[in-house]
Amino acid sequence: MVSKRYIASSLRYHMAMFLRYRLKVVTSFFSEILFPIAVNILFVVGLTDDASTGLTPADLVQYVITANLIFMFSMSDLDCVVAKDIKSYQLIYKMEAPVSPWLQYVLSDLFSKLGNLLLFYVPFFLIMAVLGNGVTAPLPLIAVFLWISVVLGYCISFIIGSLAFWLTEVWGVAAIKNLVLSVFSGTIFPFSLLPNAVQNLMNCLPFQYISYIPASILSGTVDLRDAPTLLLGGVFWSALFLLVAALIWRCGLRKYEGAGT
Amino acid sequence: MHIYLEWLRYGIRKGTRFRANTVAWMLADIALYGSVLSMYFLLGLAFDQFGSYDQDEIGLYISTYFLVNNLFAVLFSEAVSQYYEKILDGTYLYGVLAPHGMFISVFLSNFNFPALVSTPLLLLINGFYVVQLSSQVTVLRLCLYAATILSSVLTLTFLFLLIFSLAFLGLRSGLLGGLISQCFSLAEKPDTVFPKFARYIFTYVLPAFMISAVPTRILLSRNNWGEALYCLLLPWILFLLFNKVEAVGLKTYNGVGG
Numbered sequence: 001m002v003s004k005r006y007i008a009s010s011l012r013y014h015m016a017m018f019l020r021y022r023l024k025v026v027t028s029f030f031s032e033i034l035f036p037i038a039v040n041i042l043f044v045v046g047l048t049d050d051a052s053t054g055l056t057p058a059d060l061v062q063y064v065i066t067a068n069l070i071f072m073f074s075m076s077d078l079d080c081v082v083a084k085d086i087k088s089y090q091l092i093y094k095m096e097a098p099v100s101p102w103l104q105y106v107l108s109d110l111f112s113k114l115g116n117l118l119l120f121y122v123p124f125f126l127i128m129a130v131l132g133n134g135v136t137a138p139l140p141l142i143a144v145f146l147w148i149s150v151v152l153g154y155c156i157s158f159i160i161g162s163l164a165f166w167l168t169e170v171w172g173v174a175a176i177k178n179l180v181l182s183v184f185s186g187t188i189f190p191f192s193l194l195p196n197a198v199q200n201l202m203n204c205l206p207f208q209y210i211s212y213i214p215a216s217i218l219s220g221t222v223d224l225r226d227a228p229t230l231l232l233g234g235v236f237w238s239a240l241f242l243l244v245a246a247l248i249w250r251c252g253l254r255k256y257e258g259a260g261t
Numbered sequence: 262m263h264i265y266l267e268w269l270r271y272g273i274r275k276g277t278r279f280r281a282n283t284v285a286w287m288l289a290d291i292a293l294y295g296s297v298l299s300m301y302f303l304l305g306l307a308f309d310q311f312g313s314y315d316q317d318e319i320g321l322y323i324s325t326y327f328l329v330n331n332l333f334a335v336l337f338s339e340a341v342s343q344y345y346e347k348i349l350d351g352t353y354l355y356g357v358l359a360p361h362g363m364f365i366s367v368f369l370s371n372f373n374f375p376a377l378v379s380t381p382l383l384l385l386i387n388g389f390y391v392v393q394l395s396s397q398v399t400v401l402r403l404c405l406y407a408a409t410i411l412s413s414v415l416t417l418t419f420l421f422l423l424i425f426s427l428a429f430l431g432l433r434s435g436l437l438g439g440l441i442s443q444c445f446s447l448a449e450k451p452d453t454v455f456p457k458f459a460r461y462i463f464t465y466v467l468p469a470f471m472i473s474a475v476p477t478r479i480l481l482s483r484n485n486w487g488e489a490l491y492c493l494l495l496p497w498i499l500f501l502l503f504n505k506v507e508a509v510g511l512k513t514y515n516g517v518g519g
Contacts, residue, residue, distance in 0.1 A: 027436040031443040039447050046454030047308060172285025176292035183300045193307050 006099060011111050018115035025119070033120050037068045044189050055192070059221065063190050065124050067215035070146065071187040073117070074153035074210055076109045079174040082161025092258035102249075106154055128219075136220045141227060145214040148234040152210055155241035156181075158249065165252030186212025192221065206237035264361065268369035276374025286375035290331070294379075294386070297323055297449060312453025318481060319451060321390035326449050326473035328383050329413045331376060337418040339371035345425035345435060354516035394481065402480050408493065409476040415496035416471055417445070423503040429510020441467070448473040464488065468495060 018025065041064045045057050055063075082105060085091040094101040160177055164170050182188060184207040191202050191212055202208055213230055216222040222230070276283050301311070301319055311319045344367055347353040356363035391398060424441060427434040444467050452460050452474040463469040465488075475492045478484040 023433060024436060027440050031440040035440075035443050036446075039450065042455050042459065043450045046456070047304070047311060168281040169285040172288040172292075175285075175289035179289075179292045179296040183296045183303075188300065189304065194303060195306050198303060198306055 007107065010107055011114070014108065014111035015115060018112065029120050033072065033116070037065055040064050040068060040188055048193065059219065062128050062219045063215055063221065065128055066218050067187050067211040069121055069124060070149055070214050071182070071185060071211045073113060074149045075178070075181065076153060076157055078105055078109055078154065078157035079160035079177065080171060081105065082158060083164035083170040086161070086164040086256070089258050091256070102158070137217045137224060142214070142218060144231065145209070145217055145234060148238050149210050149214050151238040152206065152241055155238070155245045158245040159241070162245070162248045162252050165256060181207055181210060185210040186215065190216065190221070206241070209234045209237060265369055269372055271370060272372030273374050283375040283378060287378045290376070290379035294327055294383070312451040314451050314453065317390055317393045318477070321387070321394060321480065322451060322473055322477045323449065324383065324387040324390055325410065325477050328387050329410055329417070329472040331380055331383050332414045333417045334376040335373050335380060336414065337368065339373050340368040341418060341421045341425065343367050343371050344422060345428060345438070348425065348428045351516040353514070391480070397481050402482060405489065406476050406480040409479055409489065412493050412496055413472040413476060416468055416499060419496050419499035419503050423499055423506060426503055426507045426510060429507065429514050445469045445472065465491065471495060
């Protein structure tokens with residue numbers, strides 16, 4: 001059970017850190033959010049310029065913005081944080097705390113992203129409100145798919161970070177994760193641009209639930225009659241990844257030794 | 262000569278001693294190339310053209326981009342970062358006092374062996390696409406292509422040195438360097454899908470497409486000679502600018518010593 005005091009103090013700390021270095025906030029907005037989204041928009045719209053894809057430029061812009069923002073929110077560098085704590089004495093301190101280490105990591109990451117959400121994502125939501133067709137899917141459905149996306153992102157990060165119990169370096173594996181997921185999660189382009197056979201193959205992978213499915217539901221390009229099937233798939237994959245992450249963590253803790261003062 | 266070889270051996274030994282780091286770097290590089298090539302392969306199932314590039318040409322384009330980045334990573338990226346750190350922590354003066362000068366000592370002692378491990382693979386991929394497009398390639402164009410690749414590597418080096426030398430003037434150029442790095446990631450995408458104004462800005466103002474589009478177009482005989490000349494001259498322009506900024510900055514620089 002997490003106390004309100006812990007949540008409040010953690011939130012205060014992360015917002016203070018976020019606003020402390022204002023130049024870093026401005027440059028991170030341009031380099032990590034605005035520029036990548038703008039490049040992806042120009043790329044996808046320019047690529048599909050003279051092709052009949054059934055999607056208008058406005059649809060593509062809306063999809064790319066939504067998919068990128070969801071991807072940025074769901075994915076984190078927790079793998080490196082967890083690996084660093086495993087390699088140092090910090091994990092022992094986290095395990096001694098009254099709050100479970102996983103919860104500490106997740107809350108810390110969520111709170112540090114809250115600044116981005118409030119300050120940076122809002123302009124993009126306004127663009128989508130102007131350009132888009134509005135949100136047609138029910139809000140609880142959107143919330144569930146966003147939840148699945150976040151759970152998958154954190155589980156993948158924990159799985160990779162937990163490899164530090166056995167490997168000396170995990171940054172290479174973390175880099176692989178970031179690169180592979182950015183392509184196979186549908187962040188750069190919607191899978192609906194691909195031939196049907198390839199789309200069916202991509203639908204078998206869990207990564208579509210990170211960006212493609214939530215973004216398609218939010219932008220209204222998915223038939224809501226498919227929602228139960230998609231939901232079942234999402235729940236299955238998130239449960240599976242949770243189980244794998246928990247197992248790897250438990251196996252790693254069995255062999256873990258740490259020392260500190 | 263002996264000391265230069267020793268520095269090179271130091272870089273190689275550093276890479277081979279920390280084998281896990283070398284393996285991690287190699288895996289990350291392979292993942293990067295694999296994911297981007299996979300992305301274009303998937304898109305190639307739906308689209309015949311990427312802007313004005315067909316599938317073989319886009320393969321050449323991406324492999325050129327990766328090759329320039331890889332050569333920069335092997336030869337100069339760690340040295341450039343070290344240069345910036347030395348300015349910040351005050352040890353820049355030790356480099357100036359080194360018998361072979363600041364640049365030779367920093368650049369030679371920061372040879373990045375782990376990145377070199379994936380260079381043969383990249384050369385193979387690049388060579389494959391050059392052979393696929395051999396009907397469009399002449400020997401002269403191939404030589405010019407190689408020259409522009411080397412020129413692009415130097416462009417990246419002197420651009421980052423110029424940005425980091427702004428730290429002498431009290432600017433937090435590390436953040437600016439990160440922003441510029443992000444801008445250069447644009448060069449992985451085919452330039453002809455972007456609007457003309459964006460192409461112009463990212464070719465002549467912030468020369469991101471100099472490291473991918475311009476060498477590729479030269480090899481495919483689609484360049485204009487103005488941009489080819491600009492590509493070859495740009496590193497020297499940036500070098501002169503960097504020298505000037507560094508000279509101005511050093512007048513007021515305070516380092517540590519003891």
